[in-house]
Amino acid sequence: MIKNNDKISANQVSILLFTTMVGAGILSLPADVSKEVGPNGLIAVFAGGIASLFFARMILYLSSKFPTETFVEYSAKLVTKPISILISIVLVFYFTIFVSLDVRIFGEVLKIYLLPSTPIETIIITMLFASAYLVRYGLEPIARMSEILFPIIVIPLVLLFLPAMSDIDLSNFLPFMRISLVKFFKGMLFTTYSFVGFEILYLLFPYVIDTKRLKKGVNAAIISTMLFYMYITFFVIGIFGYKETKEQLWPFLTLIKSINFPVFFIENVEGIVMGIWTFTIFSSIYSFYYFAVLTFSKLLKTREHSYFVLPAVPIMYLMALIPDSIVTVYKYAGYVSQYMSVFFIAILPILLFILLKVKRSGDSDEEKT
Amino acid sequence: MKKKLKIVILWVLISMILTGCWDKIEIEDRAFVMAIGIDLSSSNKRYVVTFQFPNAAQIAKGTSGGGGGSEKPSFAVSEVADTIFSASRHISTRIDKALYLGHTQAIIFGKDVVENRDRFQEVLDSLDRSYELSRKVYLLVTPQKAQDILLKKYEMEPNTGAYIRDIFKHYNRTSIFPKIDYNKITKSFHETNGNAIIPKIIAGKNEIKIAGSAIIKDYKLAGWMEDDENMGYMWLTELVKGGDVTITVPGDEEDIKVPFNISNVIRRRSVKEKNGKIIYRVKLDVEGDVTEYTFEKHGEMMKGDLLNVIERKTSDEIKKMTQKAINRFQKELKVDMLGIGDYIEKYHPSLWEKVRKDWGKIFPEVEIKVDVTSHVRRIGLFR
Numbered sequence: 001m002i003k004n005n006d007k008i009s010a011n012q013v014s015i016l017l018f019t020t021m022v023g024a025g026i027l028s029l030p031a032d033v034s035k036e037v038g039p040n041g042l043i044a045v046f047a048g049g050i051a052s053l054f055f056a057r058m059i060l061y062l063s064s065k066f067p068t069e070t071f072v073e074y075s076a077k078l079v080t081k082p083i084s085i086l087i088s089i090v091l092v093f094y095f096t097i098f099v100s101l102d103v104r105i106f107g108e109v110l111k112i113y114l115l116p117s118t119p120i121e122t123i124i125i126t127m128l129f130a131s132a133y134l135v136r137y138g139l140e141p142i143a144r145m146s147e148i149l150f151p152i153i154v155i156p157l158v159l160l161f162l163p164a165m166s167d168i169d170l171s172n173f174l175p176f177m178r179i180s181l182v183k184f185f186k187g188m189l190f191t192t193y194s195f196v197g198f199e200i201l202y203l204l205f206p207y208v209i210d211t212k213r214l215k216k217g218v219n220a221a222i223i224s225t226m227l228f229y230m231y232i233t234f235f236v237i238g239i240f241g242y243k244e245t246k247e248q249l250w251p252f253l254t255l256i257k258s259i260n261f262p263v264f265f266i267e268n269v270e271g272i273v274m275g276i277w278t279f280t281i282f283s284s285i286y287s288f289y290y291f292a293v294l295t296f297s298k299l300l301k302t303r304e305h306s307y308f309v310l311p312a313v314p315i316m317y318l319m320a321l322i323p324d325s326i327v328t329v330y331k332y333a334g335y336v337s338q339y340m341s342v343f344f345i346a347i348l349p350i351l352l353f354i355l356l357k358v359k360r361s362g363d364s365d366e367e368k369t
Numbered sequence: 370m371k372k373k374l375k376i377v378i379l380w381v382l383i384s385m386i387l388t389g390c391w392d393k394i395e396i397e398d399r400a401f402v403m404a405i406g407i408d409l410s411s412s413n414k415r416y417v418v419t420f421q422f423p424n425a426a427q428i429a430k431g432t433s434g435g436g437g438g439s440e441k442p443s444f445a446v447s448e449v450a451d452t453i454f455s456a457s458r459h460i461s462t463r464i465d466k467a468l469y470l471g472h473t474q475a476i477i478f479g480k481d482v483v484e485n486r487d488r489f490q491e492v493l494d495s496l497d498r499s500y501e502l503s504r505k506v507y508l509l510v511t512p513q514k515a516q517d518i519l520l521k522k523y524e525m526e527p528n529t530g531a532y533i534r535d536i537f538k539h540y541n542r543t544s545i546f547p548k549i550d551y552n553k554i555t556k557s558f559h560e561t562n563g564n565a566i567i568p569k570i571i572a573g574k575n576e577i578k579i580a581g582s583a584i585i586k587d588y589k590l591a592g593w594m595e596d597d598e599n600m601g602y603m604w605l606t607e608l609v610k611g612g613d614v615t616i617t618v619p620g621d622e623e624d625i626k627v628p629f630n631i632s633n634v635i636r637r638r639s640v641k642e643k644n645g646k647i648i649y650r651v652k653l654d655v656e657g658d659v660t661e662y663t664f665e666k667h668g669e670m671m672k673g674d675l676l677n678v679i680e681r682k683t684s685d686e687i688k689k690m691t692q693k694a695i696n697r698f699q700k701e702l703k704v705d706m707l708g709i710g711d712y713i714e715k716y717h718p719s720l721w722e723k724v725r726k727d728w729g730k731i732f733p734e735v736e737i738k739v740d741v742t743s744h745v746r747r748i749g750l751f752r
Contacts, residue, residue, distance in 0.1 A: 039715075112500050118391040167552075175718035239552070244559040258504035258552045270471075 010213035012143035016287060017198055017221035019146040022153065022228060023284030024105040025194030026277075027250040028330070030233045032194075034242035036187030039173050041237050041245075042230055044184065048191030049226025051346075056198040056218050058349040063205035064214075065356060071202035072298040078355045087348070088299050091202070094340050095292035096312070098196065099285055100319035101333050103127050106281045108326050109250070113274050124320050128313050131286040135293060136306045139207050142290055149279045154228065156276050160269060161235050164259045168238035192345060193337035194229060197284060198222065199344050200291045203298075249326070289316070397425055400444075400466035403530025406515030407453065407492055408479035414449045415488065418456035419519045420468060421445040423528045442527040445519045453495040470501040474530040476508050476551070477515040477570060483583060483590040490588050497555060506551040507537055509570040510583040512593070518572040525576060533570070536579050544612030544631070545596040546579050547603055560711065563588040564704050566602070584697075586704045594697070601694030604653060604687060605707050605739070607636045614690075616682040618675075620663065629683045631657040632746065640709075640717055647724070648736045649709050655687060658747035671752045676745050684741040691739045705732045 008016070033041040066074035071091065076084040107123040115123065134145060177184075201218070208214055236251045239258065245251050256273045290305075293312055297305040323329040406419035423443045446464060450456035457468050476496070482488055496502060511518055519529055526532040540548040546568045549557075557565040569581045581599050584591045594602060603609045614629045635654040640647060659679060662670065669675055698706050710728050714721040724731050 115390075115392045122391075171715045174715035175721075178718045241556055241560060244556050247559065254504065257502075260505055 006138045006140055007207055007209045008140055008143040010208060010210045010217040012147060013204060013208055013214060014217035014221040015150050016143050016146045017200070017218065018225055018228075019150060019153070019280070019283035020200060020287040021195055021197035021221070021225045021284070023197070023281050024102045024333075025196070026229070026232060026280065027105070027109070027252045029191065029194045029229060030236035030245050030251045031248050032190040033187050033233065034237060035246040036183050036190055037179055038242045039175065039237065040177055040179065040184070041187075041233050041242060042173065043177065044187040045191055045229050045233050046226065047184075048188045048195055049222060049229070051188065052192075052195040052198060052226070053219065053222045055345050055349055056201060056222055057215070058353060059199070059201045060205070060214060060218055062349060062352050062356065063202060064211065066205075067211065068206050070206055070294075070298050072295060075352070078352055078359065085299065088295055090340070091199075091344065092292050092295045092299070094199075094336070094344060095288045095295065096316060096319065097332075097336055097340075098288040099128075099131075099292060100316050100322075101329065101336070102281055102285050102288065103316065104320040104323065104329055105333075106278070106285070107320070108329070109253070110274065110278070113253070113270055121317075121321070125313075125317055127282070127285065128316055131282065131289050132309050132313050134286050135290045136309045138305070139290065139294075142286060145286070146283055149283050153276060153280050153283070156272070157228075158231065160259070160273065161231070161255070163261050164235055164239060164255070167258070167260075168235065169241070170238065172238055172241045189338060189342070191229075192341050193333060195222075195225065196337060196341050196345070197287070199341075200287065202344075203291055203294060394467050398466055399425070399469045400464060401425065401472045402468055402470050403443075403473060403528055404475045404477065404519055404533065405470075405473055406447075406477045406479070406519040407482050408514050408516050409481040409485065409488060410449050412449055415451045416453060416456060416482075416492075417447055417449055417516055418453055418460075419445055419447040419516045420457070420460060421519045421529050422466075422468075423531075443522065443529070445529075447516055447520070453492060470499065471503060473502055473506050475533040476506055477518055478508070478510045478567075479515040480510065480512050480590070482515075483510050483567075483585065486587070486589045489585075493555070493558065493588075496551065502551075504550070504552045504555075507533060508551050508554050508567050509533070509579065510567045510590070511570045511572070513572065518570065518577065521572060523576055529577070532577060533579070536577070541611035543580075544603055544609045545581065545599055547582055547599070547608050548610075549608070558585075558588075561705065564706055566594070566706060569593060584702065584704070584706065586702060591702050591704065592697075594694075597690050598693045598697055601687075601690035601692070602698070602706070604634070604636075604691050605651060605694060607634065609634050614683055614686050616679065616686050618678060618682065620666075625663050626661075627659060627679060627682075628661050629657050629679065629686075629743070629745075630660050631655060633657075638712055640713055640720065642720060646734065646736060647713075647720075647731065648738065649712075650738045650740070651691075653687065653691075653739065653741045655683065655741060655743040656746050657683075657743065658749070659745055660749055662749075668752050670748045676748075680743045680745055683743040687741045687743070688739055691741075695737050695739075699733055699735070699737065703729070703733050707737070709735060709737075 029045070030041060033044045037044045063071070063074070066077070072084070072088045075087060079087070103124050106127060107120040110123050111118065111120050134142060198218070205211065232252060236255050237245055239255065240248070240251065248254050253270070253273070256270055259269065261269070289312070293308045294305045296308050323332055400420070400422040402420045402422045404421040406421070408417040408419075409415065410417045421443060424441055427442055446460060448456045448460045448463070450459055457470065460468060478489075478492070482492060523529065523532060526535070537548055540546065547566055549566065549568070554565050554567060563585070564587065565585045567583045567585060568579055569583050570577055570579050581596060582594050584594060600609065600612065609631065612631050614631065616627050616629060617624045618627050619625075633656040637652040639650045641650070642648070659670075695707070698704055705728065709732065713724070
């Protein structure tokens with residue numbers, strides 16, 4: 001078998017990041033933020049985006065110090081081997097959880113809105129096999145897939161909301177910032193579930209051709225994700241007001257139900273949006289899937305990641321079916337994003353950064369003596 | 370041999386995948402519900418739910434040229450059930466189609482539903498949770514039974530749901546009922562914890578009429594608003610987009626009734642606190658045209674201060690209407706439907722901190738001042 005050139009460009013990284021981050025979180029993000037920060041949801045999303053950008057750049061900086069190694073290898077140099085193995089195992093587990101959560105939410109939404117009598121197991125397994133098929137071929141085809149899906153996701157979603165512009169009541173964003181800072185930070189924390197995905201930067205660096213342009217690519221990806229989320233939050237809170245938004249399960253989908261197309265022969269656009277959203281979630285599922293498998297293969301030091309792709313399907317499938325109901329799904333998602341994500345997004349990079357600096361200064365000391 | 374086996378297995382697998390969609394329902398097997406009526410039942414079950422849907426087969430025939438003839442253009446079926454959802458399910462034991470609620474245009478509540486706080490909350494929740502119902506549905510309350518409205522066939526448009534939707538389309542010709550759909554009503558329920566205005570519908574012998582509205586206070590019917598009050602309410606909440614005000618101008622022998630056709634309204638608000646009393650000021654800028662005067666006075670429009678008189682009278686008339694609505698809400702019902710609390714919360718948050726806790730007590734004490742200025746922009750084709 002000829003191994004294809006598994007390297008991608010910085011532009012592709014940028015698009016891959018966007019499609020990974022925009023996933024299931026988009027459905028519930030406005031409800032999550034308005035629960036904590038009320039009418040200041042937009043500002044919370046903005047702040048969450050800026051914080052994500054900061055940490056993403058930090059992760060990028062860390063991995064750029066070890067340009068030929070992935071997280072599994074360079075973390076061993078910073079935090080002794082056993083701890084590094086432990087963290088890597090957790091990372092594999094973490095990516096796997098995201099695949100199963102996303103695929104479960106996808107199944108639930110699709111079952112409710114489009115396929116009421118199709119068993120959810122069928123929806124989940126179809127999605128997993130489709131992703132597995134793509135993941136087997138490696139990073140470059142994945143990045144290309146994201147490039148194809150990106151315009152299909154963004155353009156229709158941005159256009160679809162425009163007719164709702166006239167229903168927006170700008171006073172819904174008032175009063176401006178009259179909440180305690182603690183609550184504001186809590187609201188920011190709730191945005192993490194939607195911004196999760198840039199952790200793939202831990203592993204991505206050795207696979208990028210033009211690493212010099214990577215900084216720009218990461219900036220572009222995270223800022224455009226943030227703008228996209230702000231766009232949707234703006235419409236949701238602007239139309240429903242935060243008091244109603246916070247009580248909804250999926251305000252994004254409820255918003256679709258209340259869009260009035262003035263001169264349009266289609267009355268309900270839910271079907272169209274469901275189709276687009278399927279791409280959105282597919283793109284985050286395959287990305288998490290790939291990086292779960294990649295981390296695992298790096299742990300075992302195998303040459304190819306593709307051996308583990310198919311065996312992962314039943315594991316992810318069973319994990320997706322663990323939660324009893326949609327309520328428990330979101331409870332687990334809350335746990336994962338508030339504990340594990342915060343660890344991988346914020347605590348771990350800071351920790352590694354400090355260790356790196358200490359090690360560096362230690363090294364230079366040795367050179368002197 | 371092995372190759373053949375492989376092909377056979379592949380065929381079997383493919384045929385399993387390609388069988389098509391589990392959820393396929395042919396369009397003629399669906400009943401596209403256009404209107405739903407909800408009443409309380411007097412039997413041991415809780416609700417009587419009525420679904421009205423057009424006869425799809427007949428519509429298809431109509432468009433293809435062969436007249437439908439004797440076939441019914443629309444159906445309505447009622448079902449007694451304990452919940453709205455189970456009604457929509459149980460009804461499938463009686464009709465040959467699958468109900469689809471995604472295209473519902475109107476939901477009518479009988480008076481008894483709205484009068485019962487618990488039942489009404491159950492109904493509202495079932496609408497909120499529904500996956501199928503659109504949020505552009507119009508909600509209506511009828512003083513009669515909803516069933517009676519939906520079981521009738523109206524000559525003008527036998528498809529009652531579409532009939533209601535079309536009436537709402539030209540609401541701006543009168544402004545005597547609020548054009549608020551489910552989206553706005555449920556928002557109001559969420560924000561004020563149980564207060565909202567819902568348009569009123571009544572059925573005549575051969576037609577329906579939407580005029581006035583029901584006032585819901587704390588998830589319960591608190592009263593009805595008639596045309597004048599309703600318009601006054603709509604002035605104060607900036608819902609008026611058109612309509613007419615009739616004023617009386619003294620003529621030579623008899624008073625002349627002059628219609629003032631509203632074309633635009635701008636509302637400005639402000640809140641002040643003076644000696645512990647809250648003063649809420651509303652300024653209305655009304656624009657419109659005069660479309661009738663009297664024949665013998667042709668040429669007088671351009672002269673003198675006739676236009677000023679008309680403008681002044683219009684302002685007075687509008688002020689009177691708003692006063693009626695204010696009296697109703699502030700003095701009688703003591704319920705803040707005028708959006709004053711909402712306004713203070715958004716634009717004067719520090720004042721809101723002070724009054725939020727007992728807003729229910731403070732609201733009746735608020736001084737509401739309305740200033741109206743009207744401008745005649747056009748006078749028709751004669752001077």
